[in-house]
Amino acid sequence: MQFSPRWLALVLSLTISLLTMGFLSLVNNTFGVLVVGFSIAFSTSFILFYFTLQFFILGDINDAFSILEKLKKKDFKLAKKQISNLSAIQKLNEELYAYATNKQKEIDHLQQLAIYRREFLADVSHELKTPIFATQGFIETLLDGAVDDEEVRYKFLEKASRSLEGLNNLVEDLFTLSQMEAKMITMHPKLFMIEDLILEVFEQLEDKAYQRNISLIVKNHGVKDVFADRNRITQVITNLVNNAIKYGKNDGKVEVQIHHSPPQKVLVEVIDNGTGISEEHLDRIFERFYRVEKSRSKEKGGSGLGLAIVKHIVEAHNHKVNVQSKVNEGTIFSFKLDTKEQSPNFDVIS
Template identity: 50%
Template sequence: MFNSRVVSAILALVVSGVTTAFVSLIDNTPTNALILAAVMSFVSAFMLSYFSMEYLVFRELQNLHAAIEKLRRKDFKLTKSRFGSIEPIRKINDEMMRYASKKEQEIDELKRIENYRREFLADISHELKTPIFAAQGFVHTLLDGAADDPEVRDQFLKKAAKSLDGLEALVQDLITLSQMETGYITMKIKPLEISELINDIFEQLEKKAQKRNTTLKLDSKPDKKYWVLGDVNRIGQVLINLIENAIKYGNDNGKVIVGLESSKDFVSITVRDNGPGIAEEHQKRIFERFYRIDKSRSKDKGGTGLGLAIVKQIIDAHGSKITVSSKIGRGTTFEFRLEKTVAPLPTTNS
């Protein structure tokens, strides 16, 4: 009932009545003048109030109602046009736009997480299926009579054991990654001398490097100690993963160079190789679980596909960030930094 026309007509009648009453108080006012005053005041009051309410209030209230109706239907894609010439309506509009924008971002994030969940389930199903089916095939072959041949039996048992070892490593990495993400595993931050740790890792990986005739080199200032704050075991795990990947996926007769550079508050650690490099479209995703650039090639090289995901979690837990830069044919460089500290004082036995 109460639209802009009805309200405007009521207001115009009131204004017209009041105006005519005041004009009638003048002595000897002609009837024609009273009628003219009533008509003119009614028309002017009606037009003024009608256009004021129609364009300043009712139309914008209709826009607000339409926007609220879209929100009620859980449609958060509101148009970004601004309306609200009146301050309260403008504030309501701004609040609704902020609410819709926030909900739209939440929906996009939920969609991203859902896609990630689907990919993760597909990847983990594939990763678990491969070693299980391989071990199952070897065992069933032995049960079908191959166990009678000692040579075949030993060969198949070794292959089954290798598949199960790979399965154990995969499950262990999944447990480690899950515990890190939930905060179950905490970093034991202590002073450590990073160049000494790197040399120890070089010794551990020396045989793997020799198989591919790969040179391992530490690029740092001679006789300089680089003391940083970190969990020695977890930082060692990071460096082993990065250096081992550089050996596995680099070129034969290649180089893996670990660089140390000290600044005022941090020590930057880089692991670079002169291998085939990583295409730009893969660089943003290589820290995701089970993400492989070349799945067939990665399978031949071994690994669980979780190494770089664990590396990222460890570096994040140290309050730092790991980055990758690479160009096809020019090698790959991983870089992170750790907070500097001073060498601990030697302990004395009393």
């Protein structure tokens, strides 16, 4: 709805000039005097009403309406610009604008959470079904008679056990991820030798690497301590090295390089010469349950949550994970860490 100050001024000034003419006709009934009286009364009152309405009242009200229109269309930028040009009763407009913007943001956030929850639930149930059905299948085969054949029995029990292990990994990763997303995990940063941590991770994964004849190499360019949550960074490096082995080439290599990155940061790079990831997938691999090759990745036993967890942990340290990759050449995952306590919003618990 828009008020036109011109029409309102016209109606009001016409009324006033007609009244003036009425009074004038009581004093002097000459046509010329009446016309002049009408014209003067009309033009002065029109100008007065028009400008008063335009500049002090209706202009502001119309601006408020057009801001509301824009808020309805969620055009916050334009609405804000318009507000900076306003005056007088605009305090009210500004309050309204701030209130509406905050409410809209809350609604958007809640809507996003609802979508997120729905998708998460669908993904989780889908992911849980796979190992449960597989285990069920192996056990049923055993019950149907395979249990009498010693060789088959062993093979099927081993398969069932692997499926259950996958299920256990998935549930653990899910638990970590849900706690991180609910911001229920607090980082406990302290100073530690990053090279020692990398060697510990290598020790944990050397059997896996050995099976594919992949060499695990650490190249330290003079880095000693970093200031971070040791357990969480262990999880990050484990997930990245684990992927580098899984998606690496047989007889290939996985290298973890650590460099100083001035000022007071350390750059960690996990480099493999494996399958690589094509451009269109690079932006999405950090999403939960996203896999480049669905069947092949599942075969390799991943939960599809490894990189989502990596991203959360690195971001909780106020840094970002980067990835560069070339198909059939290899992939580099990198992130930085602090060497001292330096971020004011870093949650330190001793």
